[in-house]
Every structure is written in C-alpha cells, then in structure tokens.
Amino acid sequence: MNLRALAAIFAGVLCIAAAADPADRLPDPTQEARARAIFADVRCLVCQNESIDDSEAELAGDLRRIVREQVKAGRSDAQIKGFLTDRYGEFVLMTPAFSWMNLILWGGPFVVVVSGAGLLISRLRSRPGDTEFSPEEAERVRGLSETDAS
Amino acid sequence: MIAEVGSFALVLGLAFAIAQVGLSAFARVRRSIPLAAAGEGAALASFAGVAIAFGCLIYAFVTSDFSVANVAANSHTEKPMLYKVAGAWGSHEGSILLWCFILTGYGAAAATLGRGLPQGLKALMVAVQGALGTVFLAYTVFASNPLLRLATPPVEGRSLNPLLQDPALAIHPPFLYSGYVGMSVVFSLAVAALIEGRVDAAWARWVRPWALAAWSFLTVGITLGAFWAYYELGWGGWWFWDPVENASFMPWLMATALLHSAIVTEKRGALAGWSLFLALGAFTFSMLGAFLVRSGVLTSVHAFAVDPKRGVLLLIILALTSGSAFTLFAWRAPKLSPGGMFAPVSRESALVLNNILLAAATATVLLGTLYPLIRQALSGEAISVGPPYFNLTFAPLMAALAILLPAGPLLAWKRGDARGVAQRLWVAALVALGCGLLTLALISPRKALGALGVTIGAWLVMGAGVELIERTRALRVPVSDSWRRLVGLPRGAWGMTLAHLGLGVFVLGACVELGWKGEAAEALPLGGSLNVAGYHLVLETVGPVEGPNFESERARIQVTKDGQPICVGEPDRRFYPAGGQTVSGISLCYRGASHLYIVLGERRKTTAGTPVWLIRAYWNPWASLIFLGPVIMALGGLTSLSDRRLRLGVARRRKEQPA
Structure with a gap:
C-alpha cells in the first residue's frame, strides 16, 4: 500500500454523503430544488468522481454555497454553469459539452448503430449467387456436417 | 514457513502453465493423444499449485501472520473472521492471485470437462488457456507476489478499509472475477477455432455453457457491488456510471451480446465471425476492466488497491494477449463461411438488432469511460463524463432494445x-x-x-x-x-x-x-422528528455501541405512518481506530419492495448548546426490484446452464434427440 492509495481511500471516505444539510438550505423550495438539480451536474473537484450533491468535502460545500447564492440572486441555470466553467473549466460539469471536440464521444454510439444497421441491410440483400451451393444444398451440407459432428 | 510453501507452489504453478502451453501446442502439431493428455495434466497441476499458494495466503490472513507484508498492510487481529479471509483478496496482490486461482481453475475445468471437443481444437484451447495462465502467473510471481515477507514484522496490521468490511463486498470479488475470468475459456475457444479455421454450430454449442456460467457470475458480482454501494456509501445510490462500475459492465454487455449471437451461430451457422469477435472482446474487456480498476488511470469513488506502476505491466499484458488474438481474427475471420440466409423479419434479424444495440451500448460505456483520457491527450483539457451523458446515450439504446425484446423469441427462424x-x-x-x-x-x-x-x-x-x-x-x-x-x-x-x-x-x-424517490434531512435533537413520503420519523435515543473492531454511536428512530408504528430504524456511525476512518451504517426498513433508508450523520451543537444529529431519510420505492431483477437474470443463466443439451461431454456420448 502506498501513499497515493491511502490518499484515495481517505478522499473516498471524506466524500461520503449528501448535500441536503438543513443548515444551508434555501428558504424557497422551488429555488432549492433548482439548486439541487444543478448540484447533480457539478463535479466535486477534489473528490473521486462525485457530484457536489453527494459530497461532504469542504470544496463541495463552498461550491454549493456559490450555486445557492446565484440561484437566490435569480440567475439562470445556464448562467450559473457558465460561471462555474469560466472558473474551473469544462471539467467541473458532469455533462460533457456538445462541442466539436466531443464529436467522437457523442457521435460514437450513433456511428455504431448506423454501421451495424448498414451491415445488416447488406447482409439481408446479399444474393446467394456468390457461393457455389444453392441455399438448399448448403443447408443439406450443413445438416450432414452437423450430424457428423454430434 | 507457510508463506514460503505458498511462494514455491506459485512458481510451480507458473512452471506447469508453461509446460501446459508447450505440451498442448506440440500435441496439436503432432496430433498426439498422449501429449495432449500430458498438457491437460499440466493444466490440473498448475491449478493445484496456484490453489496451494492461495490457500497459504488465506492461512496467513486467518492466523494474522504480520511477517507477510500483504497481511500486515491489509489485516488486523481484531477484524472479524469473514473479513480476515476476505482480506486475502482485498489488496492488489491478493486480488491478482485470486484472478490466477480462478483462471487456472477454469483451465483445469475446461481440460477435464471438454471431452466432447475434437482433439485438435481442445489441445489448442488448453494451450491458449495455459498461455493466459503463464502471463498472469508470471506477473504475480515477478511483480505482485502477495506472499513476500517483511524484514521487521509489525505487532499489529493496518487493517482493511472499513468500507470494504461488509458481507456483500467480501464475496463480491470472487463472483466478479469468476465472471471476468470465465470469459477466458470463451476467449481460448475462439483463438483455438481461429487457428483451426473452423467455426460452426458445434463450436457455438461448446462456447455457450462457458459464456453462460461466466455471465451468470458476472451478473451476481455486479449486483453485489451495486447493493454494497447502495447501503454502504450512505446516500442511497446504486449505480454512478463510475469508471470502476463501467469496467465491470462492459464485459457483461459483451457477454450478453455473445450469448445471443452464439444462438444464431448454433442454430443457423450464421454470424460466426461476429460471435468470435464478441468471444475475444468479452475477455479483452475483462482484462481492460482489471487494468482500469487496478492501475488508477481513472478516478473513481471505489478504486481500492490501486498501483499505477504495475498498471503499465497490466496494460502490456492486455496489449499482448488481445492484440495477438485480434490480429489472428483479422487474418482468419474473412475466410469463415457466412452461413444461412434470413429474411428482414426473422429471429436472426431480431438477434442481430439485439447485438447492434448491445454493441452500441458497449461503445457508449467505453467512450464515456475512456474519452476523458483521450480528450486530455488530444487537447490537454480535462472534461468529465458523468451520469447525464449515459442518461442521454445509453438509456435510449436500452429502451429501444427493451421495446424490441418481447418480439424476438416469438419470431420464427429464417422468415418470421x-x-x-x-x-x-x-x-x-x-x-x-x-x-x-x-x-x-x-x-x-x-x-x-x-x-x-x-x-x-x-x-x-x-x-x-x-x-x-x-x-x-x-x-x-x-x-x-x-x-x-x-x-x-x-x-x-x-x-x-x-x-x-x-x-x-x-x-x-x-x-x-x-x-419517485423521496428525501428529507434535518438536524434533530432527541425527540425531534422529520417526515418523508408519509412516514413520520422520531429520533428517540442515541447511544454508544462497541463493535468488534470499531466504536460507534447508534440512534434509535421510531417510524410511524398515520399514527401506526411501522418499524424501528437503528442507523449508526462507526469509527474504526485502526485506520482512523468514520463510516455510517445505514438502516433499511423494508416496506414491501420499497425501502425506507435512514442515515445517521454527524453530531452538532445548536447555539443553545443542546446536541443535534443530522438525520437523513430516503424513501426508495420498489428498490428491492433493482437487485431482485439481476438475481432472476442470473438464475435464468444457471437454469439454462443446467439444460442437458448444453452439458459438455454428455452431448457426444448419449445419442441426442433432435431439438
């Protein structure tokens, strides 16, 4: 066990549990709900992959206070998130931006679906003419080899 | 003495694994039955060696032999027996030895059970399994031996992380690894079939039981991990799209796809190349998972036993084994027969769609897990890929799959x-x-x-x-x-x-x-109360409780609904002096399939000086189903595994009725 592993464990332990501390709560429940929704999308920068909604770390508490203050001041979600990214970079948001830099990230699954569908369609259209056997013959041969194998 | 016996047995296991590769490969070249039998014997001997080494490690943990470095770092005399045993796989070294134990175990099982296989294919499979054993055992012996001694043994050990001292997590690694490593047999069968150049219905039938067994174990392993996170981490979440979770989920998705595509290969001779690809992919993702979890390249809530230096070695192993297997695939797969024709509406098409969606889902998880690294390398900027990304990509794919699913089994083969x-x-x-x-x-x-x-x-x-x-x-x-x-x-x-x-x-x-989950949190004095989802919780008492290796403060919370008493929740907050950590022990009150989840937080003082406790309560409707569902799935896997038609060795000797 080395120091880094220990540090990771301590960070993990410190970051346990949630944001809903009654002492910090906003008086207006709709504003509080909005703040909580934003918390879930903001990363606790010193934790091991946790949002500030889940984290008990000091920095997460500071970020929650900033977000609550701005919600109270009537700023929009986009404005608050913009403020955070200006200060801490894209890393602070749990949702990656829809930007050209993230094209592979957002487009990758789509490409897999489209190319899979393309392959399936080409497979469905391929004529049996390019094999030596007609489908019936191939079926018989396979039937024979299967009985042979089992 | 015991530790030295273990180290010696481990080296013997490595030697036998090397012999297994040589004998079995040579047996294939010479088509020699005695040599093949010798190779299988070596597989058994290799397993015996690793089993002895693993037994010695467990013995060292049980007897708290702190002269063994690994025991000193991960155990403690006051720890309950279950966690002493579980400590054997709680560290990097121990978990890799567990991996080797299961890997050689599967190798021995494949050598003994695979009697129905053709001689050549089987010898190659045993050889490949031996090669995998050699690589991982060599890594264990030379870079990560858990049985090394300390020059000056400490009086007391440093104990296992208290978060890991939990029954679900104690048995989580053996299940998870049985799943991960079970894919190795599938991998070996795929490589053997590629070398033989023959992938047919029979091959798919041999692959299925191994894939099913591994998949069932993996399902249980992941569920145990999720359940542990649910009640141990203390905020009621069970899946965080965390890299460590994703690492175990990717092989699961691949194995699920394989189980479905292997049916097409078995019944219709089609998709042989794709099934091979998935067979190689499933174990590749297992190794990738081990690498991601053990190397610490990605930050995670639950990365335990991390070691970056040895991560590089694991990456080399991954590149070597999977790289060579996929090169072989690229060379041989184009020559495979395309198999039977099928119409756009047919069981085949439905299963292909299933595979496309599962492949896309795997791609989503893979991209979401690794893209932060790629982006960092490309532009130097750090980004986070969190749950919102997966909700937008993975969830729709799975929804599409689920909508199509009930139609699949009702469609006929060829033309539905x-x-x-x-x-x-x-x-x-x-x-x-x-x-x-x-x-x-x-x-x-x-x-x-x-x-x-x-x-x-x-x-x-x-x-x-x-x-x-x-x-x-x-x-x-x-x-x-x-x-x-x-x-x-x-x-x-x-x-x-x-x-x-x-x-x-x-x-x-x-x-x-x-x-529909509900949440409430209040700082309560004794006698104070809070409400969540129609339940009324009253904090009655808070008192100290001595645990075997921790001190704790336990609250007694009376829960009522409409004046009727429902249950008493007793959440606690434990302090483990051995590692200086505090962990909250939550209390679950079961209401049908729903849970009332109560957490005791820190003690505070009001301005007036009276103590208050931060109590959080969650209403988690139908939460039991989240864990019951995968258990039913795994039971399905095991039921299917017990099907006589799939049992290895049996199919060949008894004359089978046509299905």
Whole structure:
C-alpha cells in the first residue's frame, strides 16, 4: 500500500454523503430544488468522481454555497454553469459539452448503430449467387456436417 | 514457513502453465493423444499449485501472520473472521492471485470437462488457456507476489478499509472475477477455432455453457457491488456510471451480446465471425476492466488497491494477449463461411438488432469511460463524463432494445411472421401502455419519463408471460395439456424467459426508484422528528455501541405512518481506530419492495448548546426490484446452464434427440 492509495481511500471516505444539510438550505423550495438539480451536474473537484450533491468535502460545500447564492440572486441555470466553467473549466460539469471536440464521444454510439444497421441491410440483400451451393444444398451440407459432428 | 510453501507452489504453478502451453501446442502439431493428455495434466497441476499458494495466503490472513507484508498492510487481529479471509483478496496482490486461482481453475475445468471437443481444437484451447495462465502467473510471481515477507514484522496490521468490511463486498470479488475470468475459456475457444479455421454450430454449442456460467457470475458480482454501494456509501445510490462500475459492465454487455449471437451461430451457422469477435472482446474487456480498476488511470469513488506502476505491466499484458488474438481474427475471420440466409423479419434479424444495440451500448460505456483520457491527450483539457451523458446515450439504446425484446423469441427462424407476432403481443402492449398511462394520470402527471419506464418494464414482464403462454399454448388447449407442456419445457427455454423477466423486473424497479424517490434531512435533537413520503420519523435515543473492531454511536428512530408504528430504524456511525476512518451504517426498513433508508450523520451543537444529529431519510420505492431483477437474470443463466443439451461431454456420448 502506498501513499497515493491511502490518499484515495481517505478522499473516498471524506466524500461520503449528501448535500441536503438543513443548515444551508434555501428558504424557497422551488429555488432549492433548482439548486439541487444543478448540484447533480457539478463535479466535486477534489473528490473521486462525485457530484457536489453527494459530497461532504469542504470544496463541495463552498461550491454549493456559490450555486445557492446565484440561484437566490435569480440567475439562470445556464448562467450559473457558465460561471462555474469560466472558473474551473469544462471539467467541473458532469455533462460533457456538445462541442466539436466531443464529436467522437457523442457521435460514437450513433456511428455504431448506423454501421451495424448498414451491415445488416447488406447482409439481408446479399444474393446467394456468390457461393457455389444453392441455399438448399448448403443447408443439406450443413445438416450432414452437423450430424457428423454430434 | 507457510508463506514460503505458498511462494514455491506459485512458481510451480507458473512452471506447469508453461509446460501446459508447450505440451498442448506440440500435441496439436503432432496430433498426439498422449501429449495432449500430458498438457491437460499440466493444466490440473498448475491449478493445484496456484490453489496451494492461495490457500497459504488465506492461512496467513486467518492466523494474522504480520511477517507477510500483504497481511500486515491489509489485516488486523481484531477484524472479524469473514473479513480476515476476505482480506486475502482485498489488496492488489491478493486480488491478482485470486484472478490466477480462478483462471487456472477454469483451465483445469475446461481440460477435464471438454471431452466432447475434437482433439485438435481442445489441445489448442488448453494451450491458449495455459498461455493466459503463464502471463498472469508470471506477473504475480515477478511483480505482485502477495506472499513476500517483511524484514521487521509489525505487532499489529493496518487493517482493511472499513468500507470494504461488509458481507456483500467480501464475496463480491470472487463472483466478479469468476465472471471476468470465465470469459477466458470463451476467449481460448475462439483463438483455438481461429487457428483451426473452423467455426460452426458445434463450436457455438461448446462456447455457450462457458459464456453462460461466466455471465451468470458476472451478473451476481455486479449486483453485489451495486447493493454494497447502495447501503454502504450512505446516500442511497446504486449505480454512478463510475469508471470502476463501467469496467465491470462492459464485459457483461459483451457477454450478453455473445450469448445471443452464439444462438444464431448454433442454430443457423450464421454470424460466426461476429460471435468470435464478441468471444475475444468479452475477455479483452475483462482484462481492460482489471487494468482500469487496478492501475488508477481513472478516478473513481471505489478504486481500492490501486498501483499505477504495475498498471503499465497490466496494460502490456492486455496489449499482448488481445492484440495477438485480434490480429489472428483479422487474418482468419474473412475466410469463415457466412452461413444461412434470413429474411428482414426473422429471429436472426431480431438477434442481430439485439447485438447492434448491445454493441452500441458497449461503445457508449467505453467512450464515456475512456474519452476523458483521450480528450486530455488530444487537447490537454480535462472534461468529465458523468451520469447525464449515459442518461442521454445509453438509456435510449436500452429502451429501444427493451421495446424490441418481447418480439424476438416469438419470431420464427429464417422468415418470421410480423403480423402473427403482433397478434400475440397486442394484449401485452395494451396492458403495458395502460400501466404507463395510469401512472402518468393518477400518480404524478409530471413524471413522463418515469411513466415511460414503467411502461417498458411492464411490457418486458408481460412479454415474458406471453413467451410462456405461447410455448405452453395456454388458453388454447386444455389446462392439463398446457401443464404437460410447461413441465416438459427445456431448461434453456426457462432460462431465457427468466432472464427476460429479470430484466423487466429490474427496469420497473430502477425507473420507479429513480422517478419517485423521496428525501428529507434535518438536524434533530432527541425527540425531534422529520417526515418523508408519509412516514413520520422520531429520533428517540442515541447511544454508544462497541463493535468488534470499531466504536460507534447508534440512534434509535421510531417510524410511524398515520399514527401506526411501522418499524424501528437503528442507523449508526462507526469509527474504526485502526485506520482512523468514520463510516455510517445505514438502516433499511423494508416496506414491501420499497425501502425506507435512514442515515445517521454527524453530531452538532445548536447555539443553545443542546446536541443535534443530522438525520437523513430516503424513501426508495420498489428498490428491492433493482437487485431482485439481476438475481432472476442470473438464475435464468444457471437454469439454462443446467439444460442437458448444453452439458459438455454428455452431448457426444448419449445419442441426442433432435431439438
């Protein structure tokens, strides 16, 4: 066990549990709900992959206070998130931006679906003419080899 | 002395693994049966060696032999016995030894059970399995031996991380690794088939039981991990799209795809190349998972036992084994026969769609896990890929899969009857839609996504029912007739229905829990109360409790609903002096399938000086289904595994009835 592993464990332990501390709560429940929704999308920068909604770390508490203050001041979600990214970079948001830099990230699954569908369609259209056997013959041969194998 | 015996046995295990490769490969070249038998013997001997080494490590943990470095770092004399044993796989070194133990175990099992296989294929499979054993054992012996001694043994050990001292997590690694490493047999069979140049229905039939066993173990392993996170981390979450979770989820998705594509290869001889690809991919993702979890390249809430330096070695192992296997695949796979034809509406097409969606889902998880690293390398900027990304990409893919799923088993091979399927499913579809609309209209008009989830879950459960009705021809033939059909159903069919039902149960649980969970938190003095989801919680007492290796403060919370007492919650907050950590022990109050989840937080002082405790309570509706669903799925896997048609070695000797 080395120091880094220990540090990771301590960070993990410190970051346990949630944001809903009654002492910090906003008086207006709709504003509080909005703040909580934003918390879930903001990363606790010193934790091991946790949002500030889940984290008990000091920095997460500071970020929650900033977000609550701005919600109270009537700023929009986009404005608050913009403020955070200006200060801490894209890393602070749990949702990656829809930007050209993230094209592979957002487009990758789509490409897999489209190319899979393309392959399936080409497979469905391929004529049996390019094999030596007609489908019936191939079926018989396979039937024979299967009985042979089992 | 015992540790030295273990080290010696470990080296012997490595030597036998090397012999296993040489003997079996040579047996294939010479087509020699005695040599092949010697190779299989070496596989057994290698397993015996590693088993002895593993036994020695467990012995060192049980007896708290702190002269062994690994024991000193991960155990403590006051730890309960279960966690002493579990400590053997709680560290990097120990977990890799567990990996080797299971790997050589599967190798020995494949050598003994695979009697129905052709000589050449089997010898190659044993050789490849031996090569995998050699690589991982060499890594263990030279870079990560858990049995090394300390020059000056400490009086007391440093103990296992208290978060890991939990029954579910104690047995989580053996299950998870049995799943990961089970894919190695599938991998070896695929490489052997590529070398032989023959992939046919018989190959797919040999692969299936191993894939099924590994998949079932992996399902249980992941569920145990999720359940542990649910009640141990203390905020009621069970899946965080965390890299460590993703690492175990990717091989699961690949194995699920393989189980489905192997059916097409077995029954219709088609998709042979794709099945091979998945067979190689499943174990590749298992190794990638081990690398990601153990190397610490990605930050995670639950990365334990991390070591970056040795991560590089694991990466080299991954590149070597998977790289060579996929090179072989690229060379040999184009020569494989394409297999039988099928129409756009057919069981084959449905299974191909299943595979496309599962492959895309795997791509999503892979990209979401690794893209931050790629982006950092490309532009130097750090980004986060969190749950919102997966909700936007993975969830729609799975929803599409779930909507298509009930139709698949009802379609015929080669050319299906879309209209017939629609006729059989319309009642199920109506009921599912009804459930969704009722939820939307009566319970919460603003939770459209939750209602959609309920619709899909109900659709899956109904679909599994329709599958069973179709197979037994219930409602169309006399009851006694249906009963006879029901009893006579092959276990494989039961397995499939159970697995699909389990998915439906899981979807229902997950969507209801996510959509309708309630939360409340207050700083309560003694006698204070808070309300969540109609339940009234009163903090009655808080007192100290001595644990075996921790000190704790335990609260007693009376829960009532409409004045009726429901249960008493006793959450605690534990302090482990050995490592200086504090962990909260939550209390679960079961209400049917729903949970009332109570956490005791820190003690504070009010301005007046009276002590208050931060109490958080969550209402998690239908949360039990989240964990029950995967258990049903794994049971389905095991039921299917027990099908006589799949048992290795049996198929060849008994004359089988045509399916």
